[in-house]
Amino acid sequence: MTKKLVKGNIALCEGAITAGLKSYFGYPITPQNEIPSYFSRKMVELGRVFIQAESEIAAVSMVLGAAVTGTRAMTSSSSPGISLKQEAISYMAGMQVPALIVNVQRGGPGLGNISSSQSDYFQAVKGGGHGDYKIIVIAPNSAQEMYEAAYDAFDLAEKYRTPVMILADGIIGQMMEPIEFNRPEKKEFKEKEWILNGCKGREPRSIKSLLMKDGVLEKHNVKLQEKYKLISENEVKYELYMTEDAEIIITAYGISSRIAKSAVKLARKNGIKAGLLRPKTLWPFPSEIISSFAKPNVKFLSVELSHGQMVEDVRLAVNGRSSVEFLGKAGGGLVTEQEIIKKIQSKV
Amino acid sequence: MKKILSKPESLKNAVLSYCPGCGHGIIHRLAAECIDELGVREKTIAVAPVGCAVFAYDYFNFDVTEAPHGRPPAIATGIKRTNPDKFVFTYQGDGDIAAIGMAETIHAANRSENITIIFVNNANYGMTGGQMAPTTLIGQVTETTPFGRNPEREGYPIKLCELLSTLEGTTYLERVAIYNPQNIIKAKKAIKRAFQCQIDGKGFSLVEVISNCPVDWGMTPLDSIKWVEETFIKSFPLGTVKDKINSII
Numbered sequence: 046m047t048k049k050l051v052k053g054n055i056a057l058c059e060g061a062i063t064a065g066l067k068s069y070f071g072y073p074i075t076p077q078n079e080i081p082s083y084f085s086r087k088m089v090e091l092g093r094v095f096i097q098a099e100s101e102i103a104a105v106s107m108v109l110g111a112a113v114t115g116t117r118a119m120t121s122s123s124s125p126g127i128s129l130k131q132e133a134i135s136y137m138a139g140m141q142v143p144a145l146i147v148n149v150q151r152g153g154p155g156l157g158n159i160s161s162s163q164s165d166y167f168q169a170v171k172g173g174g175h176g177d178y179k180i181i182v183i184a185p186n187s188a189q190e191m192y193e194a195a196y197d198a199f200d201l202a203e204k205y206r207t208p209v210m211i212l213a214d215g216i217i218g219q220m221m222e223p224i225e226f227n228r229p230e231k232k233e234f235k236e237k238e239w240i241l242n243g244c245k246g247r248e249p250r251s252i253k254s255l256l257m258k259d260g261v262l263e264k265h266n267v268k269l270q271e272k273y274k275l276i277s278e279n280e281v282k283y284e285l286y287m288t289e290d291a292e293i294i295i296t297a298y299g300i301s302s303r304i305a306k307s308a309v310k311l312a313r314k315n316g317i318k319a320g321l322l323r324p325k326t327l328w329p330f331p332s333e334i335i336s337s338f339a340k341p342n343v344k345f346l347s348v349e350l351s352h353g354q355m356v357e358d359v360r361l362a363v364n365g366r367s368s369v370e371f372l373g374k375a376g377g378g379l380v381t382e383q384e385i386i387k388k389i390q391s392k393v
Numbered sequence: 394m395k396k397i398l399s400k401p402e403s404l405k406n407a408v409l410s411y412c413p414g415c416g417h418g419i420i421h422r423l424a425a426e427c428i429d430e431l432g433v434r435e436k437t438i439a440v441a442p443v444g445c446a447v448f449a450y451d452y453f454n455f456d457v458t459e460a461p462h463g464r465p466p467a468i469a470t471g472i473k474r475t476n477p478d479k480f481v482f483t484y485q486g487d488g489d490i491a492a493i494g495m496a497e498t499i500h501a502a503n504r505s506e507n508i509t510i511i512f513v514n515n516a517n518y519g520m521t522g523g524q525m526a527p528t529t530l531i532g533q534v535t536e537t538t539p540f541g542r543n544p545e546r547e548g549y550p551i552k553l554c555e556l557l558s559t560l561e562g563t564t565y566l567e568r569v570a571i572y573n574p575q576n577i578i579k580a581k582k583a584i585k586r587a588f589q590c591q592i593d594g595k596g597f598s599l600v601e602v603i604s605n606c607p608v609d610w611g612m613t614p615l616d617s618i619k620w621v622e623e624t625f626i627k628s629f630p631l632g633t634v635k636d637k638i639n640s641i642i
Contacts, residue, residue: 067475068471068474068475070471094474094475096470096474096504098467098500099496099497099499099500100496102464102467102496102497103464103467103470103496103497103500104467106460106461106464106467106468106471106497107467107468107470107471107474108471109458109460109461109464109468109471110440110458110467110468110469110470110471110472110473110475111471111472111474111475112471113438113458113468113472114438114472114475114476114479116475116476118471118475132461132464133461133464136459136460136461140458140459241438241456241457241458241472242438242456242476242479243435243436243437243438243455243456243479243480244434244435244437244454244455244456245435245436246435249405249453249454249455249456249457250456251441251450251451251456251457251458251459252458252459253441253450253458253459254459255447255448255459
């Protein structure tokens with residue numbers, strides 16, 4: 046298959062379109078602007094729906110509306126915009142509505158800056174909005190994976206009736222890489238028993254998260270937790286690189302994992318037994334595999350473009366059986382291979 | 394013997410949770426009757442608000458989705474754009490539509506979304522116990538305007554129909570009331586015209602229904618009806634604010 050040179054953000058658009066995306070609702074914010082811009086032409090040409098909404102809140106609410114009718118809908122934004130979208134994400138989690146939300150992260154807190162960052166990890170994997178819920182969080186680290194993540198996200202979302210988030214970052218979104226558009230176009234979709242499409246020939250339906258009757262919300266929350274358990278058992282994805290004999294295992298996702306992989310290669314050249322464990326899903330988190338590597342003679346190093354977020358989940362998985370170090374920065378700079386090597390050497 | 398009155402098919406056989414004397418029951422019925430008469434019940438997807446009508450899905454006998462507070466116009470946009478063959482309306486209160494959801498309201502109207510909004514204006518936040526709404530009258534005492542709404546402190550009541558009438562995207566805007574049978578008949582006509590506007594693909598329609606809230610106003614139902622007639626509609630004059638249905642072919 047011939048490869049095409051595209052930006053991660055465009056690859057993501059193509060993945061979603063190939064997966065049968067029917068409607069996209071967005072709002073401009075850097076560094077994800079290629080997404081609404083690309084869709085504004087492509088979706089209209091395909092006879093599908095594109096709206097530039099009045100706000101991120103409206104955009105994600107439009108997604109909710111399109112999604113309750115059982116059609117594939119998505120929105121995208123970057124960090125401050127994703128904060129605004131948490132309202133509807135919480136509703137969709139409670140209402141069990143499948144949809145895709147893309148966060149091409151930028152620096153924070155506040156308006157931060159437009160450089161690559163990974164400081165929305167907590168917001169993405171710990172719930173983000175109000176209430177006791179989780180959403181599936183996919184962390185691509187290449188343009189190819191942006192394409193594949195967007196393609197797969199809708200099946201996952203519909204399988205579990207849950208919002209799915211793709212957590213990318215400025216570099217993964219902006220970087221051009223050769224990719225293969227290797228997925229078949231989705232044209233047929235399973236009939237859904239819960240959607241709103243008019244009550245012809247059936248009883249009327251409602252989709253809601255407000256459950257006021259005694260005990261009903263408690264039961265609903267237990268049901269949600271059972272679903273999250275099922276997702277945790279079935280949908281964890283990760284990549285292992287040279288971890289078999291590793292004495293130091295780097296954990297990193299997204300752009301950091303690309304740098305970390307180079308650092309592992311460099312470390313091996315220098316006789317250091319380093320390896321990489323890259324979560325491809327941040328929730329559910331690959332706790333089990335991390336736990337299986339945790340022993341006194343193995344050390345962990347979490348490399349992130351944050352001041353230490355994913356490292357907390359690594360520590361929980363390790364549960365005191367290995368030492369866990371952290372290396373990261375947030376606000377513009379990237380962690381370099383040399384910095385990683387230096388950190389490893391100071392710890393091995 | 395001929396049956397001349399029955400419950401509309403578009404209403405479920407449910408006990409309404411509205412307070413005694415509240416206008417929502419009448420407005421639900423008018424919407425339901427219009428949907429029955431227009432034959433669109435089986436292709437209706439309605440959007441319930443946050444506010445007193447939050448339980449609308451328990452009362453209407455067609456598909457209804459929940460919406461976060463103020464977002465129904467955006468949600469209706471998402472539904473209608475992906476399903477142009479469905480009949481889509483939102484049912485919202487004054488706080489939902491003109492305070493927290495003002496941006497969504499204005500922009501859905503401005504895009505001329507082919508949806509209908511039934512806007513129930515009772516000049517206060519009923520569900521939360523009677524706080525000031527964007528439509529609370531000057532001088533009106535509420536839970537959060539204990540000294541009466543003072544424009545220097547709280548600004549002025551928003552006349553949504555007039556505000557929206559300046560937007561080219563709006564097709565039909567009418568303010569009606571339900572404090573007596575004559576006005577109830579007019580209100581039904583307006584709702585039906587607004588629904589028909591959507592069915593004919595003529596763009597954004599909204600009917601503002603001036604309603605009463607006896608419990609939160611601290612009045613008997615009869616006094617509340619009197620207040621609507623003597624005070625409320627003096628600030629919110631009834632009638633067609635905009636109608637370009639006939640000029641759209």
